[in-house]
Amino acid sequence: MTTAHDTSLRTRIVEEFARVAREHGKTLAPLTDDLALLDSGLDSLCLAIIVARLEDRLGVDPFSAADDADFPVTLADFVRLYEDAA
Amino acid sequence: MIVTGGSRGLGLVLVQRLADAGYRAVAIARKETNPLLSAIDDAAGAIEFVPFDLGDIAGIPALVQRLRKSFGPIHGLVNNAAVQFHGALALMPSAQIEQLVRLNTLSPIVLTKYVVRAMMADGGGRIVNVASIIGTTGYSGLAAYGATKASMIGFTRSLAREVGPMGVTVNAVAPGFMATDMTDALGDDQRRQIERRSALRRLPTIEDVAETVLFLLGDAATSITGTVVTVDAGNTA
Numbered sequence: 662m663t664t665a666h667d668t669s670l671r672t673r674i675v676e677e678f679a680r681v682a683r684e685h686g687k688t689l690a691p692l693t694d695d696l697a698l699l700d701s702g703l704d705s706l707c708l709a710i711i712v713a714r715l716e717d718r719l720g721v722d723p724f725s726a727a728d729d730a731d732f733p734v735t736l737a738d739f740v741r742l743y744e745d746a747a
Numbered sequence: 748m749i750v751t752g753g754s755r756g757l758g759l760v761l762v763q764r765l766a767d768a769g770y771r772a773v774a775i776a777r778k779e780t781n782p783l784l785s786a787i788d789d790a791a792g793a794i795e796f797v798p799f800d801l802g803d804i805a806g807i808p809a810l811v812q813r814l815r816k817s818f819g820p821i822h823g824l825v826n827n828a829a830v831q832f833h834g835a836l837a838l839m840p841s842a843q844i845e846q847l848v849r850l851n852t853l854s855p856i857v858l859t860k861y862v863v864r865a866m867m868a869d870g871g872g873r874i875v876n877v878a879s880i881i882g883t884t885g886y887s888g889l890a891a892y893g894a895t896k897a898s899m900i901g902f903t904r905s906l907a908r909e910v911g912p913m914g915v916t917v918n919a920v921a922p923g924f925m926a927t928d929m930t931d932a933l934g935d936d937q938r939r940q941i942e943r944r945s946a947l948r949r950l951p952t953i954e955d956v957a958e959t960v961l962f963l964l965g966d967a968a969t970s971i972t973g974t975v976v977t978v979d980a981g982n983t984a
Contacts, residue, residue, distance in 0.1 A: 725808040
């Protein structure tokens with residue numbers, strides 16, 4: 662079930678993807694839930710910047726909290742990690 | 748500017764020099780020392796102290812979050828904190844070997860992980876790792892320590908390539924033996940022998956090394972990354 666809170670979280674994450682793509686001159690693929698992050702047009706450094714910015718904005722870093730977290734494959738997986746950590 | 752191990756030795760001189768040069772310096776160490784307290788008094792707000800046990804790897808993410816909240820964007824990180832245990836490897840307790848790797852290798856790598864991504868998000872930054880000539884040359888009794896210092900040189904070179912495109916420079920400084928608490932363990936004979944074998948017939952001072960770190964953190968070093976600057980009075984020349 663998607664709540665209003667979850668929707669806004671997804672929106673903030675998508676905004677951050679767009680901002681980092683803009684700053685680093687990358688072309689962003691349409692951000693659908695099943696988009697693989699590796700196909701998003703952003704490289705791993707850009708994804709690291711997104712994680713750092715989201716930590717500033719949301720106060721959480723789900724990747725530090727979990728010991729064995731594999732990096733998420735799709736955008737939906739990525740958003741879910743933040744929803745679970747919120 | 749963050750300096751680990753900023754309460755004594757090279758780290759303490761470095762935070763003082765950074766404050767003199769107009770930077771805001773944050774010293775991270777387990778405990779305050781009297782010389783650090785008087786440096787803080789003299790610096791009128793330019794030196795801050797944040798107590799933290801750098802062996803607490805799990806606490807590092809929260810430390811970096813706290814540093815950013817308290818002091819804003821991090822321009823520079825100096826991974827200076829280290830321990831040195833001197834003795835034959837064959838007799839060294841495994842717990843000491845583990846502590847060497849934890850404090851000299853694991854801790855700076857994890858700290859850098861969290862600091863560098865904040866630097867990338869902020870558009871750039873400077874990282875200086877304090878290695879040692881023992882990372883590239885041999886000294887009996889320092890095998891495990893030498894391994895940790897060599898690791899910082901490998902770390903420096905690869906990370907420089909990785910984060911260069913994001914405006915972050917990563918360099919190492921490799922001091923020779925200096926007169927610090929760390930080398931007090933050396934006897935006078937060993938010290939004289941090191942001096943005799945150095946091109947300049949003396950040891951480098953802590954100030955010599957601090958100035959080199961300061962240079963790498965400053966505007967003059969914009970185009971320097973992925974390198975190791977040796978400050979050893981010609982000991983390995």
